[in-house]
Amino acid sequence: MNNIELTDREKSILRHVIRQFIVTAxxxxxxxxxxxxNIGLSPASIRNIMADLEDLGLLGxxxxxxxxxxxxxxxxxxxxxxxxxxxxxxxxxDYITANLEPDTYETENLxxxxxxxxxxxxxQLACITYPKFDNALLNKIQLVRLSSQRIMVVLTIQxxxxxxxxxxxxxxxxxxxxxxxxxxxxERLAGLNFQEIRKTFSERIKDGFNTEYKPVMRVxxxxxxxxxxxIKINEKTVISGAKNIIKHPEFGDHEHFQSVIELIEDKDVIxxxxxxxxxxxxxxxxxxxxGESEDEKFSDYSLITKEYNIGDINGKLGVIGPKRMEYGKIxxxxxxxxxxxxxxxxxxxx
Amino acid sequence: MNNIELTDREKSILRHVIRQFIVTAxxxxxxxxxxxxNIGLSPASIRNIMADLEDLGLLGxxxxxxxxxxxxxxxxxxxxxxxxxxxxxxxxxDYITANLEPDTYETENLxxxxxxxxxxxxxQLACITYPKFDNALLNKIQLVRLSSQRIMVVLTIQxxxxxxxxxxxxxxxxxxxxxxxxxxxxERLAGLNFQEIRKTFSERIKDGFNTEYKPVMRVxxxxxxxxxxxIKINEKTVISGAKNIIKHPEFGDHEHFQSVIELIEDKDVIxxxxxxxxxxxxxxxxxxxxGESEDEKFSDYSLITKEYNIGDINGKLGVIGPKRMEYGKIxxxxxxxxxxxxxxxxxxxx
DNA sequence: AATTAGCACTCTATAAGATGCAGTGCTAAC
DNA sequence: GTTAGCACTGCATCTTATAGAGTGCTAATT
Numbered sequence: 001m002n003n004i005e006l007t008d009r010e011k012s013i014l015r016h017v018i019r020q021f022i023v024t025a026x027x028x029x030x031x032x033x034x035x036x037x038n039i040g041l042s043p044a045s046i047r048n049i050m051a052d053l054e055d056l057g058l059l060g061x062x063x064x065x066x067x068x069x070x071x072x073x074x075x076x077x078x079x080x081x082x083x084x085x086x087x088x089x090x091x092x093x094d095y096i097t098a099n100l101e102p103d104t105y106e107t108e109n110l111x112x113x114x115x116x117x118x119x120x121x122x123x124q125l126a127c128i129t130y131p132k133f134d135n136a137l138l139n140k141i142q143l144v145r146l147s148s149q150r151i152m153v154v155l156t157i158q159x160x161x162x163x164x165x166x167x168x169x170x171x172x173x174x175x176x177x178x179x180x181x182x183x184x185x186x187e188r189l190a191g192l193n194f195q196e197i198r199k200t201f202s203e204r205i206k207d208g209f210n211t212e213y214k215p216v217m218r219v220x221x222x223x224x225x226x227x228x229x230x231i232k233i234n235e236k237t238v239i240s241g242a243k244n245i246i247k248h249p250e251f252g253d254h255e256h257f258q259s260v261i262e263l264i265e266d267k268d269v270i271x272x273x274x275x276x277x278x279x280x281x282x283x284x285x286x287x288x289x290x291g292e293s294e295d296e297k298f299s300d301y302s303l304i305t306k307e308y309n310i311g312d313i314n315g316k317l318g319v320i321g322p323k324r325m326e327y328g329k330i331x332x333x334x335x336x337x338x339x340x341x342x343x344x345x346x347x348x349x350x
Numbered sequence: 351m352n353n354i355e356l357t358d359r360e361k362s363i364l365r366h367v368i369r370q371f372i373v374t375a376x377x378x379x380x381x382x383x384x385x386x387x388n389i390g391l392s393p394a395s396i397r398n399i400m401a402d403l404e405d406l407g408l409l410g411x412x413x414x415x416x417x418x419x420x421x422x423x424x425x426x427x428x429x430x431x432x433x434x435x436x437x438x439x440x441x442x443x444d445y446i447t448a449n450l451e452p453d454t455y456e457t458e459n460l461x462x463x464x465x466x467x468x469x470x471x472x473x474q475l476a477c478i479t480y481p482k483f484d485n486a487l488l489n490k491i492q493l494v495r496l497s498s499q500r501i502m503v504v505l506t507i508q509x510x511x512x513x514x515x516x517x518x519x520x521x522x523x524x525x526x527x528x529x530x531x532x533x534x535x536x537e538r539l540a541g542l543n544f545q546e547i548r549k550t551f552s553e554r555i556k557d558g559f560n561t562e563y564k565p566v567m568r569v570x571x572x573x574x575x576x577x578x579x580x581i582k583i584n585e586k587t588v589i590s591g592a593k594n595i596i597k598h599p600e601f602g603d604h605e606h607f608q609s610v611i612e613l614i615e616d617k618d619v620i621x622x623x624x625x626x627x628x629x630x631x632x633x634x635x636x637x638x639x640x641g642e643s644e645d646e647k648f649s650d651y652s653l654i655t656k657e658y659n660i661g662d663i664n665g666k667l668g669v670i671g672p673k674r675m676e677y678g679k680i681x682x683x684x685x686x687x688x689x690x691x692x693x694x695x696x697x698x699x700x
Numbered sequence: 701a702a703t704t705a706g707c708a709c710t711c712t713a714t715a716a717g718a719t720g721c722a723g724t725g726c727t728a729a730c
Numbered sequence: 731g732t733t734a735g736c737a738c739t740g741c742a743t744c745t746t747a748t749a750g751a752g753t754g755c756t757a758a759t760t
Contacts, residue, residue, distance in 0.1 A: 377751095377752085379751065379752050379753085380752075380753080381751080381752075382751090382752090393752090394754095397752090397753070397754075398754095400753095401753090401754080411753085414752085414753065414754090415751070415752045415753055416751080416752065416753085417751080417752065417753090
């Protein structure tokens with residue numbers, strides 16, 4: 001995909017420009033580089049190289065007499081070939097351990113806390129999706145009678161997470177019938193994943209349909225989507241840290257400010273971008289830079305995400321910020337927290 | 351509390367100033383009023399009256415040669431004595447009916463949708479708290495075995511709402527003991543409210559403590575807070591509509607922008623203010639204007655809230671915006687939606 | 701006695717210059 | 731291939747000028 005060949009000197013200049021721009025947020029000039037790093041080249045030579053890099057589409061100009069600014073392609077090259085990996089420092093690690101205690105919270109709250117931590121450490125927006133139940137393996141179904149006409153369906157999945165759904169039934173159901181249905185459902189569905197159950201539910205239980213259980217089964221058929229459908233991710237996705245991200249100089253004007261608000265309130269854009277590149281080997285960190293997202297609204301941002309796992313199910317967490325972000329550091333943070341979450345949640349008897 | 355006596359003429363001028371300021375967001379001058387409303391007074395006379403109103407603390411000046419601006423006291427007088435009640439128009443009513451269908455959602459989602467609607471109609475921030483379980487009357491407790499060492503406690507309250515908590519037990523519990531405990535708990539606790547249960551739990555079940563149920567009972571004692579404690583309101587409170595509120599001219603600069611973000615991300619300020627005036631007859635609309643909140647961070651905002659009820663429990667919903675808001679209209683919206691929610695939720699067999 | 705016209709004054713917002721600066725691109729010299 | 735030199739460009743910032751909206755006070759008017 002990225003078959004650009006650069007000389008060592010070009011790489012060095014490109015790296016300096018991007019590094020410098022990430023730190024200062026100002027277009028980087030030739031003189032600046034020549035002086036700051038004693039690179040053994042005059043500003044004029046650096047200008048020539050910069051011009052070449054611009055021809056290659058790696059750098060750009062805001063206007064004639066401004067310094068150079070990385071393009072999306074420039075960032076991409078930097079991330080793929082130039083950047084050296086970073087590590088979290090002691091202070092950051094301490095902050096995480098001090099604040100993240102997965103076993104003390106219920107899942108939803110854990111997500112909020114994790115997101116807040118990730119955001120604080122990176123000084124960007126953080127987001128985290130609720131784990132997807134699509135691949136969840138059903139351990140068992142239990143039916144609890146709430147009142148004469150309402151039952152609660154309790155689904156336990158292999159990882160130990162529990163999902164409950166309340167069903168309305170327009171008829172009195174005797175206790176023994178309820179237990180019969182419970183047993184039937186368990187026999188037919190236990191061990192399967194939700195996706196599979198959705199596809200083959202009617203088929204699997206159709207013989208139970210012509211028995212005394214019919215009225216209850218009907219309710220289950222009707223509510224199947226509600227019970228086994230995946231959760232609506234963007235309702236459960238947490239995005240936090242607006243107060244961090246708006247301090248960056250790119251959000252000085254009203255327009256960009258508004259764009260942050262939109263990003264946070266309509267989670268669809270972010271969730272969609274996070275979901276999109278699912279075909280990319282899902283264990284790795286995914287990095288999406290500006291226009292690569294193919295979403296106009298996201299063209300000023302970058303997104304770094306990674307999967308985390310809770311037994312049989314998984315979600316994603318990530319960081320969103322202006323393209324001018326410290327990729328190395330943020331990747332380290334995302335990876336660290338995703339892995340921490342995965343390990344801790346595995347140890348936890350959910 | 352507000353024993354200011356004004357002449358009709360003063361009232362009229364004050365009303366005009368506030369009305370005008372609410373619409374235009376610019377300090378209102380004497381000439382402006384004299385021309386716009388043919389009030390039969392020259393600018394000079396109006397200036398005299400304005401000066402009087404300023405002495406009374408109802409109006410203020412941003413600087414010497416600017417027009418007048420309402421003070422908190424001015425708004426308060428307006429809201430209490432000057433404003434005439436407004437009604438929602440057909441378009442707004444239609445919008446609400448088209449979007450709010452309480453019986454199709456689970457509670458948490460319903461809150462989100464309600465908040466979004468309220469925000470759209472008023473063009474301000476909307477917020478809504480999860481109903482407080484403090485006064486909830488316990489209907490019954492059910493214990494569901496999730497695995498050998500985990501049980502789910504299902505609490506059904508009178509209104510039909512259900513709360514579930516998962517407990518970890520460090521010992522194998524036989525089925526019959528579980529059922530015995532369930533029965534015991536129901537006998538002792540059903541019909542009481544959560545607050546009462548919290549206070550008297552150990553007392554009420556202490557005789558069950560020296561029986562074969564001891565190990566299970568111990569877990570209940572230890573987890574009592576988790577089970578019967580009130581939900582942490584600010585975790586469940588929904589605030590939405592930032593994209594509406596930031597369009598108002600008062601949020602032109604960075605500082606005010608940041609203040610909105612803080613308000614949304616740290617819900618504590620809002621939740622605290624909403625909770626504070628609970629002693630005021632809780633059925634009525636509550637209006638808090640700027641400094642009346644006694645919170646520095648809230649001094650530029652007003653808050654209009656009302657209670658809504660789901661059977662035995664209740665929450666609050668409200669609108670937050672700059673003090674320069676259309677009080678009449680927003681009160682109408684808050685009242686209407688709170689009542690709609692209450693009625694609809696009553697009809698709903700939860 | 702209340703109202704109004706007139707006027708000097710104040711503060712702000714906006715536009716228009718003026719100036720400096722950072723940086724480029726090109727050419728010619730090294 | 732590299733660098734010095736130079737003309738040029740666009741932006742940011744500061745200053746200054748100007749217009750406008752509004753006040754407060756005083757004196758005239760009703």
